[in-house]
Every structure is written in structure tokens, then in C-alpha cells.
Amino acid sequence: MRKVADILRNTWLAAALTVAVLPVSIGHAQGIPAPKVKADAKLLVEADELIYDNDHNTVTAKGNAELHYGPRTLQADRVRYDRGTGRVFAEGNVRLTEADGGVVTGEKMELTDDFKTGFVDSLRVQQSVERKNETVRVRFSAPRGERVDGEQTSFDYGSYTACEPCKDAPEKPPLWQIRAQKIIHNNETHTIYFEESTLELAGIPVLYLPYFEAPDPTEKRKTGFLTPRFISTTALGKGVSLPYFINFAPNYDLTLTPTILSRQGVLGQAEFRHRLDNGFYSLRLSGISQTTPSAFLPSPLGAGERDFRGSVESQGRFYINERWRTGWDVVGVTDKWFLDNYRIRNQSITTDFFREAVSTAYLTGQGDRSWFDARAYYFKGLSSFDWQKQQPIVAPVIDYDKRVNAPPEIGGELRFQANITSLNREVTQYQGLPRTTTYLFSPSVNGVSFPLYQTCAVFARGACLIQGLAGQDTRASAQLTWRRSFIDDYGQKFTPFASLRADTFFVNPNLSGYQNDLAPSVARIDDGVSGRVMPTVGLDYRYPFVANFGGLGVHTIEPIGQLLLRPSETKIGRLPNEDAQSLVFDDTSLFEWDKFSGYDRVEGGVRTNLGGQYSVVTPSGWYANVLFGESIQLAGVNSFRRGDLANTGLESGLDKTLSDYVGRFQVSPNQNITFITRARFNQADFHVARFETGVTARFAPFVPLTTSLFYSYYEAQPLLGYSHYREGLTASATYNITPNWFVSGSLLLDLTHYLDVRNTYSDALANYFVNPIGAAPIYENPGRFYAAGASFGGGYQDECTTVTLNYINSPIATATGVRERNQTVLLRVELKTLGEADLRQNVGVATTADGIASPH
Structure with a gap:
């Protein structure tokens, strides 16, 4: 060994040499069990110079000293090892690295030869843990600390934080830290104990805690x-x-x-x-x-x-x-x-505007080209406006979808779809249609209608809608579809298709009890078992013309035509409609073979869908698309012209021989900005019947702003219960002021609120049920621009802290249908590794808050 030291002292090159000293016992690294170390493990030393003092039985390593024992590494300017006592003394830029990556630093360390136990001056500990797809680093510091068996570290007058030190001024206090007379970190139980502690924010004490404990960041x-x-x-x-x-x-x-x-x-x-x-x-x-x-x-x-x-x-x-x-x-x-x-x-x-809880149980299967789903639903209305007896129990709903390659003789693809739906409702759900521009429909609480509204006392087509029929309603549907595409030498694409659909209904309406006794006037509902068959053959034709203009991009003009041959829909209005009441005719449904949203209705008659689209894609990433077209009923009964119990199809833009025109215009200058507009125009005079336009944009990295703005307009549909047009605006934005500070907001403007008398009655109408005598409606005019919902706020976020403050203005579904606003201020503070806290405070007084009595 002396020869080795002499060589190191006399060489002109400060070479690193590894020397085996002696075996020591096995220990554990901080935070996690250390890897197993053999019983004869050696303490390995690397340094620029090794000095042996046989008189004092010590070995000193100078210059870039680095000692290894199993998974632990000790680095320092100078390390002295006392072979007699088995103690290691390290000085100058001391750094102890644990098996889990944790780092202990200090000016001086006195440790056992396995680095598990000892004292540290100017102690600093850093520990890194992966949590929720991010790296969390915590830091302990103290003038002096002690390690015991590698399982526990105590800090006298120490501090704890998860914040990074300031790069420009590391001496500044972190955003938050815990200072305590004593901090004990137990790596075996993964617990941190604080005694006589104070929470400091930016160096200012804000909360005193005589004693508390918290899990360390390794403990989830x-x-x-x-x-x-x-x-x-x-x-x-x-x-x-x-x-x-x-x-x-x-x-x-x-x-x-x-x-x-x-x-x-x-x-x-x-x-x-x-x-x-x-x-x-x-x-x-x-x-x-x-x-x-x-x-x-x-x-x-x-x-x-x-x-x-x-x-x-x-x-x-x-x-x-x-x-x-x-x-x-x-x-x-x-x-x-x-x-x-x-x-x-x-x-x-x-x-x-209305709230409900949806309970469901399900079984789902997914194959390579098949899908199965079986469910049961229970809907619980959670506002005073809901009457639970009108909510259906739906069990089961079974869907099956399978695609296979057709036999080689015909080619193409075969698809089989099946659906079984069964539901039961105790009380029929009616909606009265407006006779004037004053009253819209008949709200009720547990079946009691408000006296100031028009009621639907006797069902009559054109005056009432049935949104849900009382009793048992079960339907089984199956559809087999074939289609195959051909492309000729000129680039024309022909897709012939055929389908056969069969539906079987079992309807057992409940004709007794409140509102159900009106069912005899419900326009000849087919009671018992009935069926419906709809065969279809058709052809889809597309002829894209493509031109490449180099730097000006690739331009495509594509005329599209569809022809569907099928008989007229049967039993319109004689069968319940539960799952096909939503019907929106726009660019997305123009070329759908069946434009109804569910199985209870099926589109019939001979129809053609005509349109065309133009698109351009440039090398710089510019993209634009324009689509325009209409749907024409050529023969047979127009399914959309004859309304069912819910008037589905009427005033949809499809209820005339020549449908309304629909169009779409979309522009994306780059992948961060998209403008889109879609509209439906009346076929007779081309006035706008439905209009939606908006933009979404992300301006980073030039401007740290993400925003969206959408405007919607829908004309009146009196036969569906909407006597006035509907118009609204939604906007949202998030702006990062700095990498840490941000502001955000969203706004929903109801631009037709002043037209809707449901929203102009005060709580006096709700008080009618509490004290009918003397209660009178109070009319209020909220103005054209009514903020139906809004939220504004901002916050700060970094590696250790998240603070957000938001004002939330949300609607409440009240007993009268009055859209009161719930105004809330929400403060959320998260100190990573310690916990988070929310403080929510209502502002203003919503006297008609759902289910809550007015304050006195």
C-alpha cells in the first residue's frame, strides 16, 4: 500500500486509482432499500493523492476524493479515514449520493465507514422523485444534522421546501418553506416530523404549527x-x-x-x-x-x-x-x-342549465372488426324542475356491430348492426307548443304546472308534444349493409350500396294515472307488437379533380352525388320516438344515408343528396375547405315532413321537397389557427336558418395566448317548442404573462335572453307554492346581453407551488325555470409534497337557489 502512495506522490499526472481498504456491514440507502451488498464488500477510494499515516492508523485522500461503498458514493476535497475507529471525516464540498439518487451535501461530515451514521455540518439534502409524470425535488437544510443507520436523518433548526433556489439570487428565501426547531426524516416509515415549525411564504411567517407530520415525496x-x-x-x-x-x-x-x-x-x-x-x-x-x-x-x-x-x-x-x-x-x-x-x-x-345523475351498468366487448355493448340506465333529475316519474328506466340497451369482407363474387364489405332498447316510464312527459309569442311551454314541479304558463291539458297534434310516453316500450332493430367502391380510369369513384333494416316494436302504454289518461287522444299509438321493414339500394358518386400548382399547393374540386331508392317510412306518428328526437341538418349529415339520430325513426322515400367541395393544401401548411349542397325528396313520403309524437323532422330544413342549403367554410393558415363556419340557408329566399362560426387559435411561441370564440344563431322553431330565435356567444382565453403567471377566462352570452319569459320572473313565482295568496310575478328585463355563464381568474404555477383564484358565474336550474346565477370565488393553493387546500365562497345572494330557502 505504501508503494502505491509513493507512486501517487511522485507522478506528474494526478491519476485516479482505486484501492480496496476493508469490508464493512450492509446498509440501506435513503428512501428505498439499498441493493444487496456482498458480506465482503470493500470500501473503494479514488483520489489525486493518498497519504498513509501508520503512526495514527489513518488514510487521507486529497484532491477529488471519491469513496464508494456499495450503492453509496462520498465525494469531498479531503477525506480522512480512521482505521482504528472506523470513522470517515470529509471536508470541503462534501457530497454523499444515495442509492435512490438522493444527495446529501455539507461542509463537514463525520460518518461511519459504511456512510450510514454520523454528523454533518451545514447539511443540505436533495431528493428527487417521479410523481404524476413530473420530477419533484425536495430540499432539507440545517446548520447541523445527524444520520442514524442510514434510516433517519435529523435536522437541527432546519428548513424544508420543494422549491428550486433562485438562479440569480440563491440566497433569497424560496417561495415557501417550513422552518422548524427539529426536522426528522425517517426513511423507513417515509415520514417527515416537524417540531415547533412555521410555514413561511417568501420568507414571511404565516402559520405556526407546534407539531405535525407529513409523508415524504417517495410515499404516495x-x-x-x-x-x-x-x-x-x-x-x-x-x-x-x-x-x-x-x-x-x-x-x-x-x-x-x-x-x-x-x-x-x-x-x-x-x-x-x-x-x-x-x-x-x-x-x-x-x-x-x-x-x-x-x-x-x-x-x-x-x-x-x-x-x-x-x-x-x-x-x-x-x-x-x-x-x-x-x-x-x-x-x-x-x-x-x-x-x-x-x-x-x-x-x-x-x-x-339542468342537472342530472346518470347511473349505468355495462358489459363491453371489442374485436378487430366488431363491437358489443350492453347497458342499463337510471336517470335521476337533480333540480326542482324535474319530475322523477317522467324519467325512464332504460334496461337493457344492447348494441352489436360487425364488419366482414363480402364473398369474392360480390366483393366489398358487409356490415351487420343490431340494437335492442327497452324502457319504462311511469308518467307521460308532455310539452305544450306556443300559441302566441308569450308562453313557451308548461314547466311543473312533481306534476304541478305553474298557473301563469300555458298548459297542455288535452293532447292534440300541432298543440302538444310527447317527449316520453308512459308505459313499456321495447324495440329490436337489425340492419345488414353492403357497399363496394370502384374507381375507373378517369378517376371517378362509384360506391354502390344496399341495406335491409327490420324493426320490431312492443308498446304497452300506461293509460291510467295523472297525465296518462290523456294518452287515448295520443293519435292512434300502435299498442302491442308491430313491425317495420326498410330496404334501401343506392349509389354514391364522386369525381375529384386534382391539380398541383407547386408552391401554390394542391387544389381539389370534388362534385358529390347520392341516390337512395327505398319505400316510404311506415307508421309515422304511430310509434314512440325516444332516441331520435335530436335532428340537426348541416354539412355533417348532408350525405348520411339515414339522417335520424336513433333507431326509433328511419328515413324513407326516394332521395338524392347533391353537393360539392373544394379544398387546397399548400406546402407552407395552409389548408382551406368549402362544401355546399342540398337534399331533394324525389318520390314517396318525406319522413321529415310528417312529424311524430315529438314533431321530429318538422322545421328541420328537410321537411320540404327541396331541402334547405347547407354549407361549410374552413380555413387553417397553420396548425395553430382554425376558422370554421357552417350554415343552413332557407331554400325559398336563402335567409339564414342556422349559423355557427368560430375560431380557435394558439399563438405560441410568438405570443403565449390560447383562445377560442364561437357564435351561434338558430331561427325559431315553434313546432318544436322554440317560439323565438336563439343566439349566443362563447369565448375563452388563456394568456401566460410569464412562464409562471397566467390569466384565463370564459364567457357564455345569451343574446336572446330578453325574449324568453321563462327567465324574467323573480322568485315570487317560486313562492307561489309556499304562499299562493298574494304572490305575484315580477317582470324584469335583463337586457339583450345576458351572461348566462362566466369564469375569470388567474394564478401562479412553478415546480413547487400552484395558486389559482377564480370567479365562477354559473346558472342554476330553479323550480320556476328562472335562470339564477350562482356566483362563487374559488381559491386553490397547492404546496407540492405537503398538500392542497380549497376555499370556496359564494358572493351575492341567489334567493331562488335550488332547494334552499331564502335568507331572512
Whole structure:
């Protein structure tokens, strides 16, 4: 060994040499178990110079000293190893790298020879962990610290943060940090303990905590308290939720969330989650015995008479094999207002002007060229405006789709489609059509119609619509389709096709009970079993003319024509229509063989669809497309001219022999900007019947702005219940002021709000049901530009902190149909690795808030 040291001292080249010193015991790296080390593992040393002092039994490494023991590495300007005591003393730019990549730095370190135990001066620790597709780095620092067995590190008067130090001024305090008299990081339990600690924001103390603990960033699931949530509302009072998470095992856990409310008592919640080898499921229970039920409106506008209220929510998904999966998403509530009143969020709840919870169970299979889906649905209306008896229970809905190559004799492709739908509804859902420009339809609460609105007392075509028929409605449909494309020598593309569709209906209407006794006047509904067959043959013709002008791009002009030969649709208006009430005629449906949205209706008669499109693509990325065309009924009964129970087809633009014209214009100067306009023009005088236009743009990297703006206009459709035209504007934008600071906003303007009397009554109309005597409607004129919904805000985001502040103005579906606005300010703060907190505060007073009594 002395010879080696002499060589190093006398050579002119500062060469690195590795020297085996002695075996030591096996240890663990910080944060994760160290790789197994052999019992005879050696301490390996690299340095510019090694000095042996036999008198003191020490070895000193100078200049770029680097010591290795198993997965750990110690680097320093100078390292002295005492062979007698087994201690390692390192000085100057000391850096200890752990097996998991964690780094401990300091000015001086005194360690055992396995680097597991010792003291560190000017201690700094950095640990990096991959979480949610990003790298999170945490930092500890202290004037002095101690490592014990490589499993625990204590910091005296230390600090903890996940923020990067400022590059220009590293001495500045981070955006946030925890300072404590003592910080203990236990790598075995993956827990950080803080004693006498203070949260500092930009160096300013804002919160004192005598003691708390938190999981370290390597721990994704750990038993303990989660971030509390604070609540303040008129009906609930002030309160706080304190979730407690129990990690039973890596694959299942339980979260208990008691919420103490000053006005209602204690809301209890429990959520159990379990992940299995082939899927997962969850169950959440919520319940409260209210101390002040009178804070909520009485029936039928609220749950003011209920003491106990609660909900059951469950979700599951299981993969049977690589092609099949099954699952469910279920919501059950004691009353329709509970989830909204207590601000319990669920992904199966859809929210717009009206709210509902959709419960479903399903079985889905996916093949190479086939698809199967079987489902059951239960719809729960969650606003006072909904009457649950009018909501159908749908079970089952079965869809099957299979494509195969046709026999060589005919070529092409064969496609088989099948659908079975069965539903049951207790009460018929009527809608009265407007007789004047004043009243639109008949809203009701639990079947009680408002007296100031036109009612549909006796069903009559042209005066009423049936959006859902009471009783049992089952339909089975099957369709076989063939098509094949040919391209001739001139580039013309011919696609002949043929299909055969058969539908069988079983209808058993409920003719007793409230509103159902009107069904005898429902225009001769076929009771019992009935059928319908629709054969179709047709031809699709396209002849694209393509010209390449080099730098000016590739230009394509393509005339398109379709001819469909089929008999007239039968039993129009004699069968229920549940799944084909939505009909939009525009550029996307112009060349559809069947323009109805569902199976309950089928397009019949001889028809031709004519149009053409022009497109250009340039080498610079410019793209433009224009399409224009119309649909013509040549023979037979026009399916869209004879309305069914819901008047589907009428005023659609297809209900005349010569349909309205439809068109589309789209321009994309580059991949970041797209302008699109689509419209429908009246065939007689070419006035605009439907118009949509908008732009989406992303201006980065030149301007850090992403924005969209869309305008929509739809003319009046009195036969469908819309006596006035509808006009609106939506806009959204996000602007990154700096890489960290941003502002964003969105706006929904109802430009025809002043025309709709449903939206001009005050809460006095709702009070009619509470105190009918003396209650009178109050008319208000909100003006032409009514902000139906809006949100504005901004925030800050970096590697350790996210802070957002938003103002949200959202509509509320109230008992009277009045579109009141719920105005909320939401503050969200996330300190990465510590947790996040939300503070939500309502501003203004929505006296007609759904199910909530007016404040006194």
C-alpha cells in the first residue's frame, strides 16, 4: 500500500486509482432499500493523492476524493479515514449520493465507514422523485444534522421546501418553506416530523404549527390526515371537513371525512377503494341528520321536511380479458337536492342549465372488426324542475356491430348492426307548443304546472308534444349493409350500396294515472307488437379533380352525388320516438344515408343528396375547405315532413321537397389557427336558418395566448317548442404573462335572453307554492346581453407551488325555470409534497337557489 502512495506522490499526472481498504456491514440507502451488498464488500477510494499515516492508523485522500461503498458514493476535497475507529471525516464540498439518487451535501461530515451514521455540518439534502409524470425535488437544510443507520436523518433548526433556489439570487428565501426547531426524516416509515415549525411564504411567517407530520415525496399512499376543506354557505353555516386516509394495503384504502357544520350538524362520509388484478371498484357513503331542516325549501321545491339526508355512490370497472370489460357507475340519493346542497361532487353528474345523475351498468366487448355493448340506465333529475316519474328506466340497451369482407363474387364489405332498447316510464312527459309569442311551454314541479304558463291539458297534434310516453316500450332493430367502391380510369369513384333494416316494436302504454289518461287522444299509438321493414339500394358518386400548382399547393374540386331508392317510412306518428328526437341538418349529415339520430325513426322515400367541395393544401401548411349542397325528396313520403309524437323532422330544413342549403367554410393558415363556419340557408329566399362560426387559435411561441370564440344563431322553431330565435356567444382565453403567471377566462352570452319569459320572473313565482295568496310575478328585463355563464381568474404555477383564484358565474336550474346565477370565488393553493387546500365562497345572494330557502 505504501508503494502505491509513493507512486501517487511522485507522478506528474494526478491519476485516479482505486484501492480496496476493508469490508464493512450492509446498509440501506435513503428512501428505498439499498441493493444487496456482498458480506465482503470493500470500501473503494479514488483520489489525486493518498497519504498513509501508520503512526495514527489513518488514510487521507486529497484532491477529488471519491469513496464508494456499495450503492453509496462520498465525494469531498479531503477525506480522512480512521482505521482504528472506523470513522470517515470529509471536508470541503462534501457530497454523499444515495442509492435512490438522493444527495446529501455539507461542509463537514463525520460518518461511519459504511456512510450510514454520523454528523454533518451545514447539511443540505436533495431528493428527487417521479410523481404524476413530473420530477419533484425536495430540499432539507440545517446548520447541523445527524444520520442514524442510514434510516433517519435529523435536522437541527432546519428548513424544508420543494422549491428550486433562485438562479440569480440563491440566497433569497424560496417561495415557501417550513422552518422548524427539529426536522426528522425517517426513511423507513417515509415520514417527515416537524417540531415547533412555521410555514413561511417568501420568507414571511404565516402559520405556526407546534407539531405535525407529513409523508415524504417517495410515499404516495400513507395513513394520516389529508388537507382540510372549509365551507361557508347560508344553508349549511360555517364548517370544516377533516379527511382521514387509512392505507390498509397498496391496493385498497378507506377515507373517512367528518364535516362539522354550524347550522346542520355533522355530515359523515366514507369512501372505500379497492384495486384488483383485473380492475377496481369504489364505494362512497354520505349522510347527515340535519339540525335545521328549515334552511331548505319545503316540498316540492326542496327537502325542508327531511331530517336525514344522504347518498350512495359506487363505481367499478373490471377487465374480463383483453377484449371484454364490465363495470358500473351508480348514484343514489335520498332527495334530488342533497348532492348540490352539500357540495358533493360526482363525475357521473352532468351540469348545465339542468342537472342530472346518470347511473349505468355495462358489459363491453371489442374485436378487430366488431363491437358489443350492453347497458342499463337510471336517470335521476337533480333540480326542482324535474319530475322523477317522467324519467325512464332504460334496461337493457344492447348494441352489436360487425364488419366482414363480402364473398369474392360480390366483393366489398358487409356490415351487420343490431340494437335492442327497452324502457319504462311511469308518467307521460308532455310539452305544450306556443300559441302566441308569450308562453313557451308548461314547466311543473312533481306534476304541478305553474298557473301563469300555458298548459297542455288535452293532447292534440300541432298543440302538444310527447317527449316520453308512459308505459313499456321495447324495440329490436337489425340492419345488414353492403357497399363496394370502384374507381375507373378517369378517376371517378362509384360506391354502390344496399341495406335491409327490420324493426320490431312492443308498446304497452300506461293509460291510467295523472297525465296518462290523456294518452287515448295520443293519435292512434300502435299498442302491442308491430313491425317495420326498410330496404334501401343506392349509389354514391364522386369525381375529384386534382391539380398541383407547386408552391401554390394542391387544389381539389370534388362534385358529390347520392341516390337512395327505398319505400316510404311506415307508421309515422304511430310509434314512440325516444332516441331520435335530436335532428340537426348541416354539412355533417348532408350525405348520411339515414339522417335520424336513433333507431326509433328511419328515413324513407326516394332521395338524392347533391353537393360539392373544394379544398387546397399548400406546402407552407395552409389548408382551406368549402362544401355546399342540398337534399331533394324525389318520390314517396318525406319522413321529415310528417312529424311524430315529438314533431321530429318538422322545421328541420328537410321537411320540404327541396331541402334547405347547407354549407361549410374552413380555413387553417397553420396548425395553430382554425376558422370554421357552417350554415343552413332557407331554400325559398336563402335567409339564414342556422349559423355557427368560430375560431380557435394558439399563438405560441410568438405570443403565449390560447383562445377560442364561437357564435351561434338558430331561427325559431315553434313546432318544436322554440317560439323565438336563439343566439349566443362563447369565448375563452388563456394568456401566460410569464412562464409562471397566467390569466384565463370564459364567457357564455345569451343574446336572446330578453325574449324568453321563462327567465324574467323573480322568485315570487317560486313562492307561489309556499304562499299562493298574494304572490305575484315580477317582470324584469335583463337586457339583450345576458351572461348566462362566466369564469375569470388567474394564478401562479412553478415546480413547487400552484395558486389559482377564480370567479365562477354559473346558472342554476330553479323550480320556476328562472335562470339564477350562482356566483362563487374559488381559491386553490397547492404546496407540492405537503398538500392542497380549497376555499370556496359564494358572493351575492341567489334567493331562488335550488332547494334552499331564502335568507331572512
